Amino acid sequence: xxxxxxxxxxxxxxxxxxxxxxxxxxxxxxxxxxxxxxxxxxxxxxxxxxxxxxxxxxxxxxxxxxxxxxxxxxxxxxxxxxxxxxxxxxxxxxxxxxxxxxxxxxxxxxxxxxxxxxxxxxxxxxxxxxxxxxxxxxxxxxxxxxxxxxxxxxxxxxxxxxxxxxxxxxxxxxxxxxxxxxxxxxxxxxxxxxxxxxxxxxxxxxxxxxxxxxxxxxxxxxxxxxxxxxxxxxxxxxxxxxxxxxxxxxxxxxxxxxxxxxxxxxxxxxxxxxxxxxxxxxxxxxxxxxxxxxxxxxxxxxxxxxxxxxxxxxxxxxxxxxxxxxxxxxxxxxxxxxxxxxxxxxxxxxxxxxxxxxxxxxxxxxxxxxxxxxxxxxxxxxxxxxxxxxxxxxxxxxxxxxxxxxxxxxxxxxxxxxxxxxxxxxxxxxxxxxxxxxxxxxxxxxxxxxxxxxxxxxxxxxxxxxxxxxxxxxxxxxxxxxxxxxxxxxxxxxxxxxxxxxxxxx
Numbered sequence: 001x002x003x004x005x006x007x008x009x010x011x012x013x014x015x016x017x018x019x020x021x022x023x024x025x026x027x028x029x030x031x032x033x034x035x036x037x038x039x040x041x042x043x044x045x046x047x048x049x050x051x052x053x054x055x056x057x058x059x060x061x062x063x064x065x066x067x068x069x070x071x072x073x074x075x076x077x078x079x080x081x082x083x084x085x086x087x088x089x090x091x092x093x094x095x096x097x098x099x100x101x102x103x104x105x106x107x108x109x110x111x112x113x114x115x116x117x118x119x120x121x122x123x124x125x126x127x128x129x130x131x132x133x134x135x136x137x138x139x140x141x142x143x144x145x146x147x148x149x150x151x152x153x154x155x156x157x158x159x160x161x162x163x164x165x166x167x168x169x170x171x172x173x174x175x176x177x178x179x180x181x182x183x184x185x186x187x188x189x190x191x192x193x194x195x196x197x198x199x200x201x202x203x204x205x206x207x208x209x210x211x212x213x214x215x216x217x218x219x220x221x222x223x224x225x226x227x228x229x230x231x232x233x234x235x236x237x238x239x240x241x242x243x244x245x246x247x248x249x250x251x252x253x254x255x256x257x258x259x260x261x262x263x264x265x266x267x268x269x270x271x272x273x274x275x276x277x278x279x280x281x282x283x284x285x286x287x288x289x290x291x292x293x294x295x296x297x298x299x300x301x302x303x304x305x306x307x308x309x310x311x312x313x314x315x316x317x318x319x320x321x322x323x324x325x326x327x328x329x330x331x332x333x334x335x336x337x338x339x340x341x342x343x344x345x346x347x348x349x350x351x352x353x354x355x356x357x358x359x360x361x362x363x364x365x366x367x368x369x370x371x372x373x374x375x376x377x378x379x380x381x382x383x384x385x386x387x388x389x390x391x392x393x394x395x396x397x398x399x400x401x402x403x404x405x406x407x408x409x410x411x412x413x414x415x416x417x418x419x420x421x422x423x424x425x426x427x428x429x430x431x432x433x434x435x436x437x438x439x440x441x442x443x444x445x446x447x448x449x450x451x452x453x454x455x456x457x458x459x460x461x462x463x464x465x466x467x468x469x470x471x472x473x474x475x476x477x478x479x480x481x482x483x484x485x486x487x488x489x490x491x492x493x494x495x496x497x498x499x500x501x502x503x504x505x506x
Contacts, residue, residue: 045406046094051086052078053094061089067241072391076420084426085404091243095413096403099421101450101469103404107395107414108470113402116141118413121394124239127246128232128262129269129313136310138318148300149311152292156207161287165206166367172201176215191331196324200226203319207289208272208312225268229317231261269313273305276312289315322389322475330383333434340379340436347375371444378439381446384474385422386434392417393476418474427451427471448473 056062066074075097078086084100098104106113122139129136137153140146155161176198180189197214204210214226221227235258239245242252249255276290282298283291293308293315334340348354351372353362370377397403397412423431428451442449449472 043094044400044409046087046408046412049085049087049096049406050082051088051097052082053087053089056089059092061091061093063089063091063241071241072417072419075392075415075417076423079417079420079424080426084424085406090413093413095415096408097415097417097420098403099417099424099427100404101427101452101471104416104421104470104473105468107403107416108473108476115395115397115401115414118394118396120396121240121413121415124236124246125314126310127239128236128265129310130306131263131266132306134304134306134310136307136314138314145300145303145307148303149293149296149307152296152299153289153311153315155287156289156292158287163367165202168205169202170365172198172205172215179215192325192328195327196320197226199320199324199327200229203316207315208275209288209290210272210275223264225265228261228264228268229320231258232265232317233321234258235261265313266309269309269316272312272316273309276308325387325389326380326384329387330380333383333386334379337434340434343375343436344379347373374440374444375436377444378436378442381439381442381472382434382436385428385438385472386431388418388422388474390474390476391419421470422472422474447475 052062052065057064068074078088078097079099085096085098085103088095088097098107107115117139119135119139119141122135123133125139126133126135135141135146137146137150176194180187180194183189200212201214204212212225214220214224217224235245235254238252238258245252245255245258249259272290276294277297279291279294282295293311296303296311297305297308334344345354348362349356351369353365353369355362393416395414395416397408397410397414399410401408401410403412403414421427425431438451439446448470450469451471452469
């Protein structure tokens with residue numbers, strides 16, 4: 001015991017300045033305090049929960065196994081191995097990963113078993129939106145401020161308001177298609193980038209009356225939002241996996257680049273905030289996001305501008321990747337399945353929406369057509385199941401509570417990995433296969449679903465209630481899902497329809 005102690009004292013002597021010695025003592029004191037608190041903290045049933053925590057490394061836990069681009073697949077592998085509730089070590093912190101449908105229904109719902117967002121997990125998103133990390137609708141606890149803002153912007157996502165924007169959506173999609181057609185049949189097209197460009201344009205125009213003009217540009221500038229956002233999202237994921245990245249950006253690969261991207265994004269959102277404030281009095285008939293956030297500033301003076309800036313940030317990007325990637329991944333899966341393509345073509349042809357050689361051009365897509373395309377919508381839902389854009393969400397136990405059969409202490413972080421939930425062999429039959437037919441009997445307006453009820457004859461009832469369990473929830477579940485889920489579906493369906501109807505898949 002003496003030798004290690006002497007080594008420690010000798011090493012300590014190498015810190016010659018008083019400030020360095022004070023820093024070392026402070027860090028050591030924090031580590032000792034953490035260890036003492038962990039020892040005193042009740043564990044309840046944590047030790048009964050299976051998982052890779054039993055072979056976790058000291059201090060870093062299981063995080064090294066998750067530091068990979070496809071970490072979502074690692075969470076799926078563990079789910080298939082350990083079951084619907086398993087325990088990991090996130091650094092020295094205990095965390096549960098839950099894919100069990102019944103447990104998810106309680107965690108994501110509104111009852112006693114419901115959990116709120118884990119602030120620590122979402123901190124990098126806040127840092128992306130504002131310099132001081134103000135929370136927003138996605139990341140905040142459901143307090144009075146959250147409720148006031150949600151109530152205000154909810155009307156922007158009403159089907160009535162989205163329908164009013166449909167001509168705008170269709171116009172920008174047609175502009176993209178015309179541009180792609182002009183490239184000729186031999187051109188190589190980055191479909192994902194094209195879908196992201198048209199999505200960002202639509203969000204800017206429909207929500208904030210701001211035209212990012214992505215579709216018309218060949219190569220946007222380095223500081224254009226369409227190029228800044230991917231760098232921001234990468235930095236967010238890296239900071240979630242490694243909290244030290246924010247503290248020491250210069251010591252991490254591309255750390256300064258990610259921090260600079262955050263500043264560029266905040267500057268762009270600042271432009272939207274200034275334009276919003278210049279609107280003055282709000283038109284009662286105007287339900288755009290910008291107008292509703294303007295009303296928040298006017299009607300709730302206690303809500304600071306920095307919070308509204310964070311809301312602008314998250315509302316600007318929440319539907320960006322969701323819509324863009326879902327569109328491109330749906331097209332990829334459809335293109336990979338000739339039988340699926342044939343069924344969609346037949347469906348479009350029956351409505352006069354299919355372009356055919358030697359025939360007059362198809363008629364223009366109408367709003368009412370979107371619900372008359374059940375197979376295309378089924379293919380979209382299946383793509384969202386197989387490849388959800390959001391890989392994992394974090395919740396935290398606000399009190400000692402039960403997760404499934406296990407009692408866990410307050411403060412336990414619970415991860416709900418959408419990819420694992422929607423691709424686990426415990427929750428779905430043949431989850432690795434693209435089968436649109438799974439959704440043909442499920443109502444179109446279904447965003448939370450329990451596939452275990454697929455044998456029931458009342459599919460509408462099974463889809464309308466998530467109290468029994470969740471195996472499909474690409475836009476989350478509970479009080480936070482309604483404001484986000486309307487962003488991707490109609491524009492995405494419109495884009496997919498126009499893409500196929502013009503014959504670009506040929």
